[in-house]
Amino acid sequence: MLVLTDKKAVCEKYFDSIYRLVLCRAKSKDATDDIVQEVFYKYIKCDKEFETEEHVKAWLIRVAINASNSYFTSSWFKKTEPLNENMTFDTQEKSDVYYAVMDLPQKYRTVIHLFYYEDLPVAKIAQYLGSNESTVKSQLKRGREMLAAKLKGEYDYV
Amino acid sequence: MFRELYKEANDSIKGDRIVLDRAFLKAAQPAKKKSPVIKYSFIGTAALAVIVLGAVFLNPSVFTNRTETIGKPVDETPTEKETVVNTLLAPEVDFVDETPEDEVVVEAVAEKTVDAKVEKKVPTKKAPGQKSGSVQASNETGGDTGGDGEGEPDGAGDEAAVADEYAVMTLGLDGEDEGVYEGETEAFVGFTLRRPGGDAEEEATEEVTEEATEEITEELTEEVTEEMTEEETAKETTEAEVGVFSYMYDKSVYEAGEWGVVTEGFANTDISPIMNSADAIERAKNECTVEYTRTTVFRDNIEDMWLVNFGTDALGGDQSVYMNSDGITQLIVYGE
Numbered sequence: 359m360l361v362l363t364d365k366k367a368v369c370e371k372y373f374d375s376i377y378r379l380v381l382c383r384a385k386s387k388d389a390t391d392d393i394v395q396e397v398f399y400k401y402i403k404c405d406k407e408f409e410t411e412e413h414v415k416a417w418l419i420r421v422a423i424n425a426s427n428s429y430f431t432s433s434w435f436k437k438t439e440p441l442n443e444n445m446t447f448d449t450q451e452k453s454d455v456y457y458a459v460m461d462l463p464q465k466y467r468t469v470i471h472l473f474y475y476e477d478l479p480v481a482k483i484a485q486y487l488g489s490n491e492s493t494v495k496s497q498l499k500r501g502r503e504m505l506a507a508k509l510k511g512e513y514d515y516v
Numbered sequence: 517m518f519r520e521l522y523k524e525a526n527d528s529i530k531g532d533r534i535v536l537d538r539a540f541l542k543a544a545q546p547a548k549k550k551s552p553v554i555k556y557s558f559i560g561t562a563a564l565a566v567i568v569l570g571a572v573f574l575n576p577s578v579f580t581n582r583t584e585t586i587g588k589p590v591d592e593t594p595t596e597k598e599t600v601v602n603t604l605l606a607p608e609v610d611f612v613d614e615t616p617e618d619e620v621v622v623e624a625v626a627e628k629t630v631d632a633k634v635e636k637k638v639p640t641k642k643a644p645g646q647k648s649g650s651v652q653a654s655n656e657t658g659g660d661t662g663g664d665g666e667g668e669p670d671g672a673g674d675e676a677a678v679a680d681e682y683a684v685m686t687l688g689l690d691g692e693d694e695g696v697y698e699g700e701t702e703a704f705v706g707f708t709l710r711r712p713g714g715d716a717e718e719e720a721t722e723e724v725t726e727e728a729t730e731e732i733t734e735e736l737t738e739e740v741t742e743e744m745t746e747e748e749t750a751k752e753t754t755e756a757e758v759g760v761f762s763y764m765y766d767k768s769v770y771e772a773g774e775w776g777v778v779t780e781g782f783a784n785t786d787i788s789p790i791m792n793s794a795d796a797i798e799r800a801k802n803e804c805t806v807e808y809t810r811t812t813v814f815r816d817n818i819e820d821m822w823l824v825n826f827g828t829d830a831l832g833g834d835q836s837v838y839m840n841s842d843g844i845t846q847l848i849v850y851g852e
Contacts, residue, residue: 369536379530391535431834433849445529455518455679463773474519475526491696505518507687513518 368414369398375415375476376422382471383421383426383464393429418469419476420486423468430464458508466501681825745815758793761814763821767847776850788843790822801838803845808834821846 376397380389400421407415423445447453472483486496770777783802790796793813800811800822808826815822820841827834838847 366540369539372527373536374531377535378526378529381529382526383533391532394531395535395539398536399542402539402543427775428753447525447528452521454520456525462617463771463774465773468774471526474522497790509518515519 362457365402369401372415372418373398376418378475379419379468380422380426382459382467383423384429389429393422393425396425402426416482416486419472423486425427427514435457454509458505462501462504466497466504469497470501470505475499560827741811747824757810759814761816761821761823763816763819763823766823766838766849770847778848778850779846782845782848784839784843784845786844790839790841790843793822795843796822796824796839799839799843800826800845803837803848804835806833806835 362419373394377390377394380393380397381387384393395416401418406417408417445456447456459467462470468487469483472478472486473480478486480494480498482490487494493500772779784799788799792800794814796813797811804826806826807828809828810826812825812827813822814825822839822841824837824839825834826837834851836847836849836851837845838849839845
């Protein structure tokens with residue numbers, strides 16, 4: 359049982375999860391480091407009392423999405439060409455799948471990541487992204503179609 | 517299948533833990549205290565304001581004089597020339613001059629075709645009804661100089677009034693029957709008095725008009741120069757405010773379909789050519805949906821594109837509107 363008052367333990371537990379979400383959106387390690395640092399800094403300084411672990415995770419995801427949105431729309435980031443990080447995976451299949459998701463437009467990447475990696479339901483994703491469920495569903499559907507086109511129906515997407 | 521592969525791929529990605537350490541380190545640093553110098557900086561300004569207001573209250577002329585010194589100097593004291601001119605142009609005022617007869621002396625010279633120059637002192641006496649300050653001299657030829665009767669000049673003849681009552685004037689005619697005046701004091705230098713039947717006011721007015729013309733010309737020249745300078749400055753400022761950007765680069769950065777990137781459904785779909793930055797701003801306002809306090813204009817001469825950024829110095833959204841030279845919006849990017 360995670361002690362929620364132990365902020366270091368909470369950070370350790372959710373660090374990788376938040377890092378992967380932000381990397382999926384930013385496609386840049388440098389930007390991801392900056393955003394993730396900001397997210398956990400806000401968490402450490404936050405006086406909010408969380409009731410459950412789920413509550414903490416939801417808060418971190420929401421803050422990570424907001425922080426990355428702010429970062430992407432900053433004038434500095436607008437004039438900077440994002441670098442596609444060259445990451446290696448142990449199998450070609452993983453690499454294909456990962457880079458296929460990374461090639462999607464950002465809004466599709468985000469819902470695909472939250473749906474397939476975080477196993478969040480559509481309603482939660484809509485809540486975190488600040489949009490309605492139908493929008494998330496359509497983005498999910500459109501993302502799947504694009505993935506199918508990229509991966510040529512090689513994998514089962516559901 | 518896809519879900520498992522995607523999860524496994526993500527699980528193999530590990531973030532650098534130093535990021536977490538930096539977050540803790542940053543959080544551990546004490547918040548920067550505001551400098552008391554900034555907090556109480558208004559005291560100096562307030563003290564200065566009190567001193568200035570006190571000075572103005574005690575001696576209002578301090579600022580009045582300063583203004584006159586900085587601006588155009590105002591000298592209300594008329595010069596001797598102006599005094600005489602004003603006197604010549606003054607309306608008729610009846611008065612009784614109680615000056616003794618012998619105190620006003622007019623020395624008139626009449627010369628026409630004769631070489632001989634006759635000078636005669638004519639004691640004058642001003643009577644009620646005479647023009648105040650008007651200076652006239654008769655030009656009777658020969659020995660009739662001096663008017664009709666000793667000491668009783670007629671209205672158009674030997675009456676004289678000058679700024680300095682003791683000044684001596686020499687009046688006469690040249691070879692072309694034009695009035696000639698020779699003044700012995702500086703007050704009259706440059707003035708020509710009319711002969712009887714002439715129009716002293718016209719000549720005096722002409723004198724004033726020449727000076728006024730010069731002054732007006734100088735003022736107009738200064739104003740035109742200032743306006744030209746202002747226009748040039750404004751033009752330079754406007755040109756300096758238009759930055760340069762690359763539409764092709766921006767277009768490649770903002771991928772269609774991404775958050776905050778709009779590529780269709782624009783308000784500016786009709787042709788309205790953009791000639792300058794002001795046109796660009798006005799045109800871009802049709803697309804603006806954010807509150808803004810400043811606008812910045814950029815120009816891409818290669819692609820013939822305009823970019824107008826609407827933003828605010830405080831926290832809030834910003835919006836970039838890309839338009840071609842026909843005023844048709846091509847791209848909108850929302851930011852924060």
